[in-house]
Amino acid sequence: MIRFIKGALVTIVLLLVTGAPALAADDWGFRGLLRDGQRAPVAGATVTVSGDGGQIGQDVTDAKGRWAVIPVPGPGKYRITIKSADFSYEVTKELVDSPTTLHVQNVVVSTSDTAPAVASLTDRLAQRAVSGFNLGLLIAIAAIGLSLVFGTSRFTNFAHGESVTFGGLTGFLLAYVAGLPLLLAAAIATVLGGVFGYAQDVAFWRPLRRRGVSLVTLMIASIGISLAIRSLMQFFFGSAARSMTREDWGAVRLGPVVLPATSYAGMGISVVVLIGVGLWLTHSRIGKATRAISNNSALAATSGVDVDRIQRIVWVVAGGLAALSGVLLGVFNQVSFDMGFNLLLLMFAGVILGGLGTAFGTLAGSIVVGVCTEVLVLWIPADMKYVGGLAVLVIVLLVRPQGIFGRRERIG
Amino acid sequence: MIWESLRELITPTTAAYALAAIGLNVHFGLTGLLNFGQAGFVAVGAYGFAVSVMTFGLSAPLAIVVALLLAVVYALLLGVPTLRLRADYLAIVTIASAEIIRFALNSSAFATWTGGANGLYNEYSDWLKGSNPLPSGLLSLGPWTFTANDLWIAVVDWVVVLLVAGGIRLLVRSPWGRVLKGIREDEHAMLSLGKNVNLYKLQALVLGGVIGAAAGILYVQPTSVQPFDFATRMTFNMYTMLILGGAATVFGPILGSMIFWVVMSVTDQLVSLGVDAGLLHDVTQGSQLRFVLVGVALVLLVVFRPQGILGNRTELSFDAK
Numbered sequence: 001m002i003r004f005i006k007g008a009l010v011t012i013v014l015l016l017v018t019g020a021p022a023l024a025a026d027d028w029g030f031r032g033l034l035r036d037g038q039r040a041p042v043a044g045a046t047v048t049v050s051g052d053g054g055q056i057g058q059d060v061t062d063a064k065g066r067w068a069v070i071p072v073p074g075p076g077k078y079r080i081t082i083k084s085a086d087f088s089y090e091v092t093k094e095l096v097d098s099p100t101t102l103h104v105q106n107v108v109v110s111t112s113d114t115a116p117a118v119a120s121l122t123d124r125l126a127q128r129a130v131s132g133f134n135l136g137l138l139i140a141i142a143a144i145g146l147s148l149v150f151g152t153s154r155f156t157n158f159a160h161g162e163s164v165t166f167g168g169l170t171g172f173l174l175a176y177v178a179g180l181p182l183l184l185a186a187a188i189a190t191v192l193g194g195v196f197g198y199a200q201d202v203a204f205w206r207p208l209r210r211r212g213v214s215l216v217t218l219m220i221a222s223i224g225i226s227l228a229i230r231s232l233m234q235f236f237f238g239s240a241a242r243s244m245t246r247e248d249w250g251a252v253r254l255g256p257v258v259l260p261a262t263s264y265a266g267m268g269i270s271v272v273v274l275i276g277v278g279l280w281l282t283h284s285r286i287g288k289a290t291r292a293i294s295n296n297s298a299l300a301a302t303s304g305v306d307v308d309r310i311q312r313i314v315w316v317v318a319g320g321l322a323a324l325s326g327v328l329l330g331v332f333n334q335v336s337f338d339m340g341f342n343l344l345l346l347m348f349a350g351v352i353l354g355g356l357g358t359a360f361g362t363l364a365g366s367i368v369v370g371v372c373t374e375v376l377v378l379w380i381p382a383d384m385k386y387v388g389g390l391a392v393l394v395i396v397l398l399v400r401p402q403g404i405f406g407r408r409e410r411i412g
Numbered sequence: 413m414i415w416e417s418l419r420e421l422i423t424p425t426t427a428a429y430a431l432a433a434i435g436l437n438v439h440f441g442l443t444g445l446l447n448f449g450q451a452g453f454v455a456v457g458a459y460g461f462a463v464s465v466m467t468f469g470l471s472a473p474l475a476i477v478v479a480l481l482l483a484v485v486y487a488l489l490l491g492v493p494t495l496r497l498r499a500d501y502l503a504i505v506t507i508a509s510a511e512i513i514r515f516a517l518n519s520s521a522f523a524t525w526t527g528g529a530n531g532l533y534n535e536y537s538d539w540l541k542g543s544n545p546l547p548s549g550l551l552s553l554g555p556w557t558f559t560a561n562d563l564w565i566a567v568v569d570w571v572v573v574l575l576v577a578g579g580i581r582l583l584v585r586s587p588w589g590r591v592l593k594g595i596r597e598d599e600h601a602m603l604s605l606g607k608n609v610n611l612y613k614l615q616a617l618v619l620g621g622v623i624g625a626a627a628g629i630l631y632v633q634p635t636s637v638q639p640f641d642f643a644t645r646m647t648f649n650m651y652t653m654l655i656l657g658g659a660a661t662v663f664g665p666i667l668g669s670m671i672f673w674v675v676m677s678v679t680d681q682l683v684s685l686g687v688d689a690g691l692l693h694d695v696t697q698g699s700q701l702r703f704v705l706v707g708v709a710l711v712l713l714v715v716f717r718p719q720g721i722l723g724n725r726t727e728l729s730f731d732a733k
Contacts, residue, residue: 097523156500208715216446219503220651220714227648228707235700345511348504381521390508397505398493
């Protein structure tokens with residue numbers, strides 16, 4: 001499997017290097033190159049391209065190992081079969097109609113390749129489910145912050161996604177640009193995220209609370225802040241997605257599941273942090289005070305809880321958790337200026353699925369949303385990935401608006 | 413330079429945004445519904461119309477009907493499960509659904525109909541251009557020059573905007589409009605008067621959504637259809653213009669849209685100056701700064717002047733506890 005991944009990577013790199021000059025914009029097709037293990041060209045092999053309706057075109061490799069463009073009708077999945085006297089290879093390629101991909105794909109194959117084994121559905125399901133669990137944990141870490149802020153400050157903070165992006169971008173600066181070790185970068189980004197949360201509270205939310213503005217005002221202010229911060233990040237970072245780190249920890253195989261080692265580390269960190277937050281909420285004085293404010297802020301205040309101080313602490317914790325989630329998300333996927341905003345919508349799905357205002361529900365709901373998002377990619381196109389997670393949100397509200405663990409009175 | 417920016421006062425984009433903001437005003441200003449996904453309605457209208465004409469070959473009037481009916485269905489889908497819940501839920505569900513729609517329209521899965529990430533070329537506005545009574549060529553209007561098509565589309569757009577605004581003015585003063593305002597001010601009081609609050613909210617959601625979809629049809633007539641246009645930024649721009657002009661007023665959204673686009677045009681030219689002076693990397697990067705400005709303006713407006721320019725603070729009480 002690892003060999004296959006290496007092979008695939010080499011193919012991709014070759015694709016980039018040899019990058020075929022595009023024909024006229026509306027022509028679709030495949031061309032390619034066949035070589036042996038010593039990278040010498042292989043002539044005289046038959047290349048066949050077929051689609052759903054059977055064979056579409058055929059060519060024979062020339063003395064340089066090249067086969068000419070075999071035109072196909074348009075975007076879609078095609079099977080490419082390469083046969084010579086002692087070699088047979090079959091691969092499925094997809095042509096996608098997007099501005100970033102070529103209409104004519106260059107396919108480079110070596111006779112030392114073996115045909116990639118198509119993983120069985122259960123294997124792919126297992127792979128996707130573990131990835132989804134990973135994503136779910138990331139959603140949960142960020143969503144618990146959202147949920148705590150909702151509990152103590154009483155409004156849905158639409159700018160919470162930008163705290164996640166802040167973590168991702170800070171991690172990128174520290175790990176990729178400054179070249180710090182990934183774990184150290186993650187730790188520093190988390191701390192800075194806490195500072196960022198504190199700064200938001202001091203700059204916006206505390207003054208607004210003092211003015212006694214309404215829930216609706218707070219939510220609209222939060223979309224304004226979200227738009228401002230997101231645009232500022234796009235201003236500095238640009239619109240492209242980039243990788244988090246140059247470090248490569250290799251891939252680890254567990255049964256049918258192959259994931260980068262960084263993902264397992266991320267999951268480990270997530271679980272530890274989630275348990276830590278759970279214990280903090282249930283056992284520490286501040287955690288108990290936080291839950292007391294969520295339940296009844298006025299009663300908590302009369303019982304001697306310093307509501308303003310707890311709210312401030314919650315903003316710091318929420319900012320730190322969001323930043324950590326951003327770093328891990330950057331490792332899991334990539335870093336971009338809108339990574340947090342996209343995650344925010346999945347956080348909403350997780351929070352509502354679990355039941356607004358229940359910590360354990362948020363965790364369970366987030367994991368369900370993460371798994372749904374990743375597993376559905378087996379059946380729906382990857383560019384509609386988030387639709388699966390968001391569809392869960394709408395269905396839950398139709399069927400059981402209080403969520404899995406919520407109580408009915410919370411939603412009225 | 414300032415004359416060039418003032419041209420935005422009457423462009424079709426300003427008119428389309430004004431119309432969509434009028435729809436949002438029915439939700440937010442009049443009824444107090446927190447719709448964070450008006451861009452979804454605009455997208456439904458734009459794509460509903462363009463796809464009906466280009467793929468299914470419907471005539472323009474029929475395509476308009478289809479697009480508006482789709483908006484009704486979409487509003488019912490959003491409203492039925494969420495309107496009985498707390499205000500947050502509608503906000504969350506509308507923003508999520510608007511993104512679902514945009515992801516789906518952007519996806520290669522439906523590219524046969526929607527064009528995927530490339531969007532759709534304008535092969536659907538012949539009905540409007542064909543009915544143009546203006547002499548062809550460049551026409552000047554005051555200090556500005558328009559092509560005949562642009563000017564004609566602008567005229568049609570503004571007629572639609574004024575007709576809808578007039579209709580809203582009548583509705584606001586009708587018993588129906590007073591019930592909506594009552595719901596905004598105190599839902600329980602309206603319940604105790606025997607009003608079916610959820611039904612009224614649903615009607616308001618449908619009406620505002622249909623107006624949003626109509627804005628979508630207007631929005632794409634002078635240009636092509638681009639899925640990226642319908643991002644959440646579009647909705648947030650509308651909130652900024654709505655609160656700037658005055659939520660819950662009839663002409664607030666129109667005034668807001670006009671000021672918004674003039675300011676955007678002025679800042680756009682400042683960005684170009686900044687690029688020429690070497691202060692900014694390029695225009696795309698500079699335009700991000702303008703959206704920082706929009707976000708900050710929205711926060712300041714909603715906190716310090718929630719009634720906007722035309723509004724009446726004592727009437728509009730979304731700022732009250």
